[in-house]
Structures are given as C-alpha cells and as structure tokens.
Amino acid sequence: MKQQKQIKSKQRVACHGEVFTAEREVNAMLDLVKQETERIDSRFLEPACGTGNFLVKILERKLSVVKKKYRKSPLDYERNSILALSSIYGVELLNDNVEDCQKRLYKIWEKAYKSICKTETNEDVQKSARFILSKNIVCGNALSLMQVDENAKDTETPIVFSEWAFIRGNIIQRKDYTFEDLMRIGSSSNKTESTNEANEQISFSTENPPSDEGKFLKQYTTDYRSLWKDE
Numbered sequence: 001m002k003q004q005k006q007i008k009s010k011q012r013v014a015c016h017g018e019v020f021t022a023e024r025e026v027n028a029m030l031d032l033v034k035q036e037t038e039r040i041d042s043r044f045l046e047p048a049c050g051t052g053n054f055l056v057k058i059l060e061r062k063l064s065v066v067k068k069k070y071r072k073s074p075l076d077y078e079r080n081s082i083l084a085l086s087s088i089y090g091v092e093l094l095n096d097n098v099e100d101c102q103k104r105l106y107k108i109w110e111k112a113y114k115s116i117c118k119t120e121t122n123e124d125v126q127k128s129a130r131f132i133l134s135k136n137i138v139c140g141n142a143l144s145l146m147q148v149d150e151n152a153k154d155t156e157t158p159i160v161f162s163e164w165a166f167i168r169g170n171i172i173q174r175k176d177y178t179f180e181d182l183m184r185i186g187s188s189s190n191k192t193e194s195t196n197e198a199n200e201q202i203s204f205s206t207e208n209p210p211s212d213e214g215k216f217l218k219q220y221t222t223d224y225r226s227l228w229k230d231e
C-alpha cells in the first residue's frame with residue numbers, strides 16, 4: 001500500500017505541528033494495546049487525528065476480526081462492520097484533514113464490505129456508514145472542546161460525540177454527549193483513561209459505554225440501515 005506523506009507543508013508544521021506518524025510507528029504503538037485493537041466494539045478516540053493514520057489501522061484490525069468471524073454470513077458481517085466503524089472517533093483542527101480522514105475510513109470499510117457481501121450490499125447501509133463517520137470524525141479543537149470554523153478558530157458550538165450501541169437485533173441506540181461531559185465521566189471512572197492534551201495520540205479505549213451516569217443531549221433508536229434518517 002502507498003505510504004502517506006508525513007508532511008503537507010512547512011507552514012502547516014509550524015502553525016499546527018502537523019507531522020503525520022509513519023505506518024511502522026503507528027503499528028508499533030497499536031501493538032501496545034493489541035487486544036483492544038482487535039475487539040470489534042472497543043472505542044478509540046484520537047484527539048488530534050490528522051488524516052487518520054492511527055484510526056485507519058485500528059479499523060483495518062477490527063475489520064479483519066469481523067471478516068474472520070462472519071465472512072460466511074453477509075448479514076452478520078454487515079452488522080458487525082458497522083459496529084466496528086461506529087467505535088472509532090477522531091477530533092482534528094483542520095477541515096481538509098477531517099475530510100481526508102473520513103474518506104480514508106470510508107474507503108476501507110466500503111472495500112471490505114463489498115468484497116464480503118458482494119451482491120448483498122445495500123446502499124442504505126453505505127449511507128449509514130457515511131453518516132456515522134460524519135458524526136464520529138469531528139472538526140474541532142481538542143483543547144477547548146469546541147467545534148472550529150474553516151479558519152480553525154473556535155466557534156460557540158461544543159464538540160458532540162454519539163455513543164452507538166446495538167440494543168436488540170438490528171436496532172442501534174445513539175446517545176449524544178458533549179465531549180466535555182465525556183471527559184468528565186472519563187476522569188471520574190477508572191475504566192477509562194482520558195486526557196485533554198491534543199498531542200496525546202490515543203486518548204481512550206473503553207471496555208464499556210460511557211455509562212448511563214453521564215447526561216446525554218439526545219437519544220435516537222433506529223435500525224442500523226437507516227441511521228442517516230435521524231438528521
């Protein structure tokens with residue numbers, strides 16, 4: 001596979017510290033939490049995700065487990081590949097990086113989906129995958145926890161993340177939390193490691209949902225094939 005460039009421009013390095021991590025280092029770091037990267041539903045959030053060098057590798061690892069377990073059953077593969085995708089989160093200051101990151105993750109998910117599910121692929125599921133990525137990979141400032149505008153300046157809108165969980169059969173429950181609340185829950189729970197340092201590569205990986213203790217903003221209960229209808 002083609003190596004991603006580590007630097008886009010000297011100006012971006014100077015202004016935003018934008019130097020992407022090379023594949024070898026990404027894999028070595030992910031191997032430190034190997035078991036978690038291979039658990040389909042373990043949640044990862046990268047607070048300065050760039051174009052997604054870490055997140056794409058996490059998705060690839062999870063999808064290879066989904067393939068191993070469910071390749072004989074397209075419907076189970078589909079459902080679990082959505083679960084894997086929905087567990088990956090990123091925050092990034094620069095809008096073009098956010099778009100690149102969403103596109104890279106989608107391409108990986110879509111390629112694997114089409115190769116396993118072949119004639120059983122469904123456009124609605126693909127729309128749901130794109131919808132999840134539009135919610136999970138956010139253009140924002142991981143230090144102020146606010147969304148940013150096209151000039152990377154803070155807006156008045158807080159970063160919001162959706163917690164996705166299959167609650168029965170094909171039904172996904174989506175709960176929206178502010179990033180600030182998630183950080184609070186994270187720091188008061190010893191199940192979760194969290195940080196608001198933007199230069200930490202992987203912020204947290206949880207075994208469990210943020211928990212019901214946190215106050216969420218909104219809740220939706222929807223078939224995983226029509227998540228996009230909720231907005």
Ligand SMILES: C[S@@+](CC[C@H](N)C(=O)[O-])C[C@H]1O[C@@H](n2cnc3c(N)ncnc32)[C@H](O)[C@@H]1O
Pocket residue numbers: 016017018019020021046047048049050051052053054091092093094097140141142143144198201
């Ligand atoms: C050193 S690069 C690392 C990118 C990616 N984690 C990787 O390893 O390839 C840091 C990234 O963080 C972004 N960034 C800088 N400050 C940020 C902040 N306060 N909030 C979110 N992202 C930020 C930059 O635009 C850049 O893409």
